[in-house]
Amino acid sequence: MTKGTTQGGKPAAGRRRFMATAAVGGVAAAGTLAAPQVSRAQTxxxxxxxxxxxxxxxxxxxxxxxxxxxxxxxxxxxxxxxxxxxxxxxxxxxxxxxxxxxxxxxxxxxxxxxxxxxxxxxxxxxxxxxxxxxxxxxxxxxxxxxxxxxxxxxxxxxxxxxxxxxxMPTQPLGWFKNPIERAEQIRGLKYRTVGLAADLFNELGAAVVSLPGGEIVPALERGVIDGAEFNNPSSDRVLGFPDVAKVYMIQSFHQRTxxxxxxxxxxxxxxxxxxxxxxxxxxxxxxxxxxxxxxxDRYSKDLNEMAQTQGVRVMTTPRPVLEAQLRAWDAVIQKLEADTSSPAAGAFFKKVCDSQRAWCRRVQTFYLRYDASSVLSFNHFFARG
Structure with a gap:
């Protein structure tokens, strides 16, 4: 007689109980493994x-x-x-x-x-x-x-x-009492911007003031600054720029991206x-x-609203001003890459610029070659009289 069986060849009672217990345990284990391990910790x-x-x-x-x-x-x-x-x-x-x-x-x-x-x-x-x-x-x-x-x-x-x-899309040159038609008009201008754009406008001869968004319009209204940029038509409109200035110069290289x-x-x-x-x-x-x-959706609507209902003159920054910005960028970059004031100054700045330039040469070349002109197609469909 084989161990664990009766004379009729049936499993012994003890073995039957063991197998039943193992089967139940196996199902339970399988259920445990299948359930996701989600923490029930408090928020x-x-x-x-x-x-x-x-x-x-x-x-x-x-x-x-x-x-x-x-x-x-x-x-x-x-x-x-x-x-x-x-x-x-x-x-x-x-x-x-x-x-x-x-x-x-x-x-x-x-x-x-x-x-x-x-x-x-x-x-x-x-x-x-x-x-x-x-x-x-x-x-x-x-x-x-x-x-x-x-x-x-x-x-x-x-x-x-x-x-x-x-x-973010390209930021505007900003808000002014009178249009900026020549780069020379920037010289001596009390102008709000931040970041590297501050160095850029200093290079162009402006007196730069860096202010957070909520402080710009009051400063413009009081004459603390002569001109300012923040970022976009929706922000500019809700912050009250059209109430204190009516000339909105769009397109600029100071904060292209x-x-x-x-x-x-x-x-x-x-x-x-x-x-x-x-x-x-x-x-x-x-x-x-x-x-x-x-x-x-929002930026395009708000730009139209400012022009159509708030008397804002939306003007394109003249090409000579844009070209002056690019020349000023050359000077700013050269100066900051050569900065030896600390080991982490010019060397690291150049390291980042080199990485960006390598990416832009390759990626910009691809898109400039690969994409058809959106200006051509827009004019075809929407600019006809």
Missing amino acids: VTWRFQSTWPQRDIFHEFAQDYVTRVNTIAGGRLRLELLAAGAVVGAFQLIDAVSSGTLDGGHGVSAYWFGKNKAFSLFGTAPPWFGDANQFLGWFYYGGGEALYNELIGDILKVNVVGFQTGP ETFEVLFNKQKYDALPAELKGVLRHASEAASADMSWKQQ
Whole structure:
């Protein structure tokens, strides 16, 4: 007789019980393996401040990012959006995030220009990129992100993690009492801008004043400045520029491309599980795409409204002024690449510029050769009498 069987060849009772127990256990184990391993931790809420006034479309773009994070995170992580000044001023955001006073924030790299001028290369680079989407291509696929991390982590040792997001169109030359028809008119002009554009306009002879968005219109109204740029028709309209100036000069090379920056405190970010880190990164990509579509609708409508209902004269910057800007860029770049004030000054600035130039030569060559002229097709369909 075989061990574990009765004389009739049937399994012994003990074996039957063992097999039944094993079968049940196996089903339970299979069910356990099949179930997703989801943490049931309590919701973590982070304070996330923008550098924009609450009424500005830029704050709305920040909210679009926050909404995506809060939706995708499924209750495990929640960002609480605050407007500029709620905790710190716009230009103090990166320090507040680095210290942990804020958990994160939404701004632009040019605002940290005072820490290292190379910061402005990440978002407001010289006008060698065809558009801001090409800048994002360089950042994520051309080595830009590694250089950005070298700047914030190794050179400045700022305790933040950052993503670039949200491609902006070319920024206007700005708002003035009278048209800018010649480059000589810029000399002595008290003009608001930020980042490398400040060096550019200094080279052109302007007296540059750097102000956050919410302070520009009051300064223009009081005569503290003679002219100013901020960014786009929707922001400019809601911030009140048409109430204090009527000449709106569009097209410029001072900020040909720019993108937003999303920042988080590095220690808090590093402590997150991988899936929540992924949520923060991929939500910035999704919000970036959505912003590029939304701005097409809003910017075009607001430019038309200012011209048609608010008496704004929308004028194209004359070519001689644009050419003067390009010559000034040559001088600014040469000066900053040769800066020997510190080991992390000119050498790193040139390292980033070299990387950008290599990308733009290849990518811009491709698009200039590959794309048919949109001007030709537009004129064919829409410019006929």
